Amino acid sequence: MDKSSQSKKISYSTPDFSSYPPRAIEDVVVHPLGLEVVYEKNKRTFHLSRDLREHATDPETTHPITKETLISPLNIPDDFSIKQAEISSDGFARVTWSHKITPNDKGVSVYHSGWLYRTGMITEVNFEDAIEAKIWDAIDFGDIPKISGTNFSDNKEFEKMLITLIQYGVVIIKGLPVNEDTLENIASKIGTIRNSNFGRIFDVKYKHNPDSNAYTNEELLLHNDLSTREYIPGLQLLFCMINETDGGFSTLADGFSIADYIRKQDKKMYDLLSDYNVSFANKAKTSDYRIESPIIRHNNKGAVDEIRWTCWLRSPLRGSLTEMNDFYEAQKKFYKLVNSIQFKVEFKLNPGDMICMDNRRILHGRSRFSETHGERWLRGCYLERDELQSALRVVRRDMRWHG
Numbered sequence: 464m465d466k467s468s469q470s471k472k473i474s475y476s477t478p479d480f481s482s483y484p485p486r487a488i489e490d491v492v493v494h495p496l497g498l499e500v501v502y503e504k505n506k507r508t509f510h511l512s513r514d515l516r517e518h519a520t521d522p523e524t525t526h527p528i529t530k531e532t533l534i535s536p537l538n539i540p541d542d543f544s545i546k547q548a549e550i551s552s553d554g555f556a557r558v559t560w561s562h563k564i565t566p567n568d569k570g571v572s573v574y575h576s577g578w579l580y581r582t583g584m585i586t587e588v589n590f591e592d593a594i595e596a597k598i599w600d601a602i603d604f605g606d607i608p609k610i611s612g613t614n615f616s617d618n619k620e621f622e623k624m625l626i627t628l629i630q631y632g633v634v635i636i637k638g639l640p641v642n643e644d645t646l647e648n649i650a651s652k653i654g655t656i657r658n659s660n661f662g663r664i665f666d667v668k669y670k671h672n673p674d675s676n677a678y679t680n681e682e683l684l685l686h687n688d689l690s691t692r693e694y695i696p697g698l699q700l701l702f703c704m705i706n707e708t709d710g711g712f713s714t715l716a717d718g719f720s721i722a723d724y725i726r727k728q729d730k731k732m733y734d735l736l737s738d739y740n741v742s743f744a745n746k747a748k749t750s751d752y753r754i755e756s757p758i759i760r761h762n763n764k765g766a767v768d769e770i771r772w773t774c775w776l777r778s779p780l781r782g783s784l785t786e787m788n789d790f791y792e793a794q795k796k797f798y799k800l801v802n803s804i805q806f807k808v809e810f811k812l813n814p815g816d817m818i819c820m821d822n823r824r825i826l827h828g829r830s831r832f833s834e835t836h837g838e839r840w841l842r843g844c845y846l847e848r849d850e851l852q853s854a855l856r857v858v859r860r861d862m863r864w865h866g
């Protein structure tokens with residue numbers, strides 16, 4: 464058996480499409496509620512009996528093609544338990560159950576050692592797809608890797624692009640073919656495009672009857688897109704088709720970095736930006752999206768997860784005069800930092816260049832340009848943030864299987 468078919472065999476012995484490096488199991492211990500698995504260096508995982516049974520890989524429990532679970536908690540008796548457990552000849556965990564659940568059930572399930580380790584380990588967080596965000600300021604921006612658009616079919620280059628985008632919230636791809644299909648080709652390689660009131664794909668160019676400041680020649684102050692929506696798109700791609708104008712420079716700033724700076728410098732201001740609900744409302748003839756949200760939002764682990772800011776879509780403040788004044792001061796200081804030389808970068812996009820950015824982290828904008836001297840045309844679209852992690856897992860799965 465060659466190496467690739469061997470790894471395929473291993474991956475199919477788990478209830479998903481991923482592959483897991485096998486781990487040496489040193490002992491299995493049966494408890495009244497479940498299984499304890501002991502690995503080298505005294506590492507241990509624990510698996511609840513009823514939950515473990517739901518994730519067995521036999522075809523009556525896990526569909527052999529979809530890999531989705533066919534049974535539910537309703538199939539598992541309340542007194543379900545493990546009668547016996549042992550290490551099988553191939554180093555996996557073999558469990559004999561108290562009850563047979565499905566029509567052809569033998570009452571025995573075998574679990575891959577790497578899958579048990581990966582799904583059960585709670586103290587080790589440094590798994591291969593746990594990529595930490597790296598915050599950046601204007602000086603650091605030059606160190607963020609650029610990606611060559613000429614070698615994009617290569618899985619390694621695509622993986623590098625995804626990792627850079629996850630870490631820094633932004634990546635620039637240079638030298639892509641300048642045609643109308645390129646944006647969609649790159650977006651589709653990452654995941655599914657999210658539609659919006661600006662269309663599935665939008666063209667950012669000067670319009671005589673604009674429905675957004677983006678379609679004028681005015682300066683666009685740093686902002687994120689669709690901050691009036693309940694759920695802001697997690698990713699935005701902007702592809703440069705033409706940029707012949709005087710001006711029209713692209714601007715970017717890392718919102719996470721600015722939040723980190725404020726938290727360290729002025730906790731009162733940070734708390735105001737995290738607590739005060741700002742009203743944002745879109746102003747268009749055919750839509751009326753509104754949301755109330757703080758500028759800085761956190762995830763359920765307390766880490767900064769979203770910066771929401773589009774100053775020309777902010778509605779009048781509400782509250783006592785003192786509250787409004789305190790918040791107004793805080794937002795002004797925040798925006799001063801966003802636009803400071805410490806955090807804001809400015810550069811010219813050339814035809815064939817694409818900015819891929821985390822639209823809930825990176826604030827973007829552009830300088831004013833002349834509507835009469837030369838043309839400026841960017842194509843854009845949105846995706847969700849979790850498309851990145853999904854694409855990364857899939858490309859790594861492909862590289863493991865196919866070398």
Ligand SMILES: [Fe+2]
Nearest residue numbers: 677687688827
């Ligand atoms: Fe924008």
